[in-house]
Amino acid sequence: MSHMTDFDSLTSEQQAGARLVLETLSHGINVVTGTVIAAVARTDTASHRGTTLWLSGTSGVHAEPAAISAAATAGDPAIHSLYLAMRRTDGGDPGYVTPCGECCQLLADLATFTGRPITIYSLNERLDNVQVIEHTGLLPHAYGSQRLRRAGAERLAAPVTA
Numbered sequence: 001m002s003h004m005t006d007f008d009s010l011t012s013e014q015q016a017g018a019r020l021v022l023e024t025l026s027h028g029i030n031v032v033t034g035t036v037i038a039a040v041a042r043t044d045t046a047s048h049r050g051t052t053l054w055l056s057g058t059s060g061v062h063a064e065p066a067a068i069s070a071a072a073t074a075g076d077p078a079i080h081s082l083y084l085a086m087r088r089t090d091g092g093d094p095g096y097v098t099p100c101g102e103c104c105q106l107l108a109d110l111a112t113f114t115g116r117p118i119t120i121y122s123l124n125e126r127l128d129n130v131q132v133i134e135h136t137g138l139l140p141h142a143y144g145s146q147r148l149r150r151a152g153a154e155r156l157a158a159p160v161t162a
Contacts, residue, residue: 002131002133003131003132004129004130004131006128006129007127007128007129010121010130014081014121016047017042017081017121018085018123018127018130020040020047020083021038021039021049021083021084021085021121021123022038022123022125024039024040024051025038025085025086025125027049027051028051028052028053028087029051029052029053030052030053030054031054031056032055032056032057033089034088034089034090035052035086035087035088035094036051036052036087036089037051037052037062037063037084037085037087037097038051038052038063038084038086038087039051039066039067039068039082039084040082040083041067041068041079041081041082042079042081042082042083043071043076043077043080044078044080045076046074046076048067048068048071048079049070050063050064050066050067050069050070051063051066053066062099062100063084064084064099064103064107065103065106068082068107077110077113077114077156078114078116078156079110079114079118080116080117080118080119081118081119081120081121082107082118082120083120083121084097084098084099084120084121084123085097085123085124085125086124087125094124094125095124096122096123096124096131098120098122098131098133098138099120099138104138104139104142105139107120107138107139108135108138108139108142109142111135112144112152113151113152113155114152114156115153115156117135117136118134118135119133119134119135120132120133
């Protein structure tokens with residue numbers, strides 16, 4: 001399920017996530033097409049940023065897994081929301097961005113692993129409207145497993161060591 005909402009109707013925490021993802025756009029690198037996507041993964045304790053990194057037509061990193069990896073690297077993988085924004089260098093309207101199929105599966109796997117649903121906020125640079133999507137609405141028939149669910153419960157219950 002997805003819906004559009006006015007930026008001003010978001011909570012102050014949601015607005016902060018939206019502003020942070022727009023700030024993050026300036027860090028993205030795409031020498032292939034110039035289009036940059038930024039992501040901010042939010043948890044109960046922190047915000048973790050990621051951007052696209054496309055250096056050739058055959059190698060690249062998507063913003064969503066970059067932000068999720070930053071959260072996991074910080075020992076904070078239980079994200080509850082993911083903010084996305086896109087900037088086009090051709091001056092065209094970037095519209096709203098949704099994760100690709102691989103990133104949708106990653107979100108589904110992470111939600112299974114952590115036992116926590118993920119809300120995606122997709123916005124444009126004008127901050128006029130925000131598209132709000134639950135991760136289950138992106139990939140309603142995602143692969144899943146009890147093994148992943150059990151592994152997540154065990155991992156999240158164990159203390160993180162440096």
